[in-house]
Amino acid sequence: MRRKTLNYIYLDNAATTQMAPEVIDVIMDAEARYYANASSSHVLGREAATELEKARRLLSEYLDADDYHLIFTSGGTESDNLALAGIIGMQAKRRGVMLSSVTEHQAVSHCLAALAGPGRNHHELGVDSNGLVCLKSVEAALRKPTLILSVHAVNNETGVVQPVEEITKLARRKSVISHTDAVQALGKVTFSARKLGADLISLSGHKIHGPKGVGLLLVRKGINLSPIMLGGGQERGKRSGTVNLPAIIGLTKAVELLGSGNKLNVISSMRDSLEKNILTRLPHAVVNGAGASRCAAITNILIPFVNDNYLHARLANSALCVSSGSACASHKQEPSRVLLAMGLSNHDARASLRFSLSRFTTKADLRAAADILFEAVDPFI
Numbered sequence: 482m483r484r485k486t487l488n489y490i491y492l493d494n495a496a497t498t499q500m501a502p503e504v505i506d507v508i509m510d511a512e513a514r515y516y517a518n519a520s521s522s523h524v525l526g527r528e529a530a531t532e533l534e535k536a537r538r539l540l541s542e543y544l545d546a547d548d549y550h551l552i553f554t555s556g557g558t559e560s561d562n563l564a565l566a567g568i569i570g571m572q573a574k575r576r577g578v579m580l581s582s583v584t585e586h587q588a589v590s591h592c593l594a595a596l597a598g599p600g601r602n603h604h605e606l607g608v609d610s611n612g613l614v615c616l617k618s619v620e621a622a623l624r625k626p627t628l629i630l631s632v633h634a635v636n637n638e639t640g641v642v643q644p645v646e647e648i649t650k651l652a653r654r655k656s657v658i659s660h661t662d663a664v665q666a667l668g669k670v671t672f673s674a675r676k677l678g679a680d681l682i683s684l685s686g687h688k689i690h691g692p693k694g695v696g697l698l699l700v701r702k703g704i705n706l707s708p709i710m711l712g713g714g715q716e717r718g719k720r721s722g723t724v725n726l727p728a729i730i731g732l733t734k735a736v737e738l739l740g741s742g743n744k745l746n747v748i749s750s751m752r753d754s755l756e757k758n759i760l761t762r763l764p765h766a767v768v769n770g771a772g773a774s775r776c777a778a779i780t781n782i783l784i785p786f787v788n789d790n791y792l793h794a795r796l797a798n799s800a801l802c803v804s805s806g807s808a809c810a811s812h813k814q815e816p817s818r819v820l821l822a823m824g825l826s827n828h829d830a831r832a833s834l835r836f837s838l839s840r841f842t843t844k845a846d847l848r849a850a851a852d853i854l855f856e857a858v859d860p861f862i
């Protein structure tokens with residue numbers, strides 16, 4: 482049985498999710514059975530290696546990733562860093578631009594900023610008021626010698642879905658290697674690595690009711706990258722370190738449980754009803770990115786005319802668990818870079834809240850969330 486955290490309404494699933502009971506079960510079983518090092522040549526090591534390769538095969542099938550090598554990492558941050566630093570490491574002597582969007586997660590933007598140096602600039606593509614990267618601006622930017630193009634698939638703060646398929650096609654036409662951070666796409670849109678088409682794709686376990694501390698980098702076969710962690714040469718030499726087999730088995734289970742698009746339809750209709758409820762009771766509220774295609778599970782809502790500090794203080798002391806901006810940045814109290822890039826003022830960016838659902842969210846959770854929000858905003862209406 483899934484353990485309900487009594488009296489709390491958890492709508493921060495874009496930050497992380499509760500592990501599914503089935504995932505906990507397979508991890509516990511694997512911890513007991515497959516404790517040997519998958520690189521050891523003895524019988525228990527070989528058994529662990531067999532399970533590791535079984536997980537890799539299953540994931541490749543679930544993710545429609547036949548064209549890719551799957552590298553297990555410690556999560557989305559490491560996958561992004563390995564993809565970007567790994568590709569730049571292979572082109573150390575080339576001059577050119579590293580392109581990304583201005584609304585990337587810090588795992589991409591900070592990494593590219595750190596990789597910039599003489600002859601190697603980091604250029605961030607702007608977004609429109611819906612948070613979308615414009616294909617024409619990608620095309621124009623690609624006229625300069627480009628070392629890598631990285632645009633995320635689904636935004637972690639707004640749920641806006643970027644046109645990654647088209648973006649990667651533009652990159653391929655120019656023979657530029659493309660990367661997409663798809664950490665928020667898996668489980669929130671119908672996922673196919675083949676359709677996304679990027680040369681490198683980052684994924685993470687803990688956003689999909691899987692374990693924390695495990696992720697994947699999909700690397701198109703034929704693309705080479707230099708490792709960022711050196712050591713025993715695991716993962717075809719691309720990611721040294723003893724693999725965390727129980728977590729990998731848990732990740733595989735979590736991906737298996739994502740199942741069909743029906744679950745996504747249920748989540749998106751719940752998201753729609755939450756938005757409707759909030760907009761009916763707070764008619765000045767605005768859904769950020771509403772004009773773009775958005776994933777099922779995330780909505781970002783601006784509550785204008787409130788004192789943002791007051792709103793956050795009220796919510797922080799309530800039973801409602803939501804975020805303003807991304808979890809990594811929310812403790813900084815700075816307005817969201819994503820919302821500022823979409824044209825919101827500092828105040829409006831701070832007065833925006835992210836509600837993120839999962840398949841564990843109930844209609845009762847959403848009714849209670851709207852009630853708590855309404856109560857917090859009450860003094861201003």
Ligand SMILES: Cc1ncc(COP(=O)(O)O)c(C=O)c1O
Binds near residue numbers: 556558561808809
């Ligand atoms: C879009 C995106 N990329 C990368 C990450 C980092 O993933 P992890 O927490 O697995 O390192 C996150 C997590 O919030 C994310 O939302």
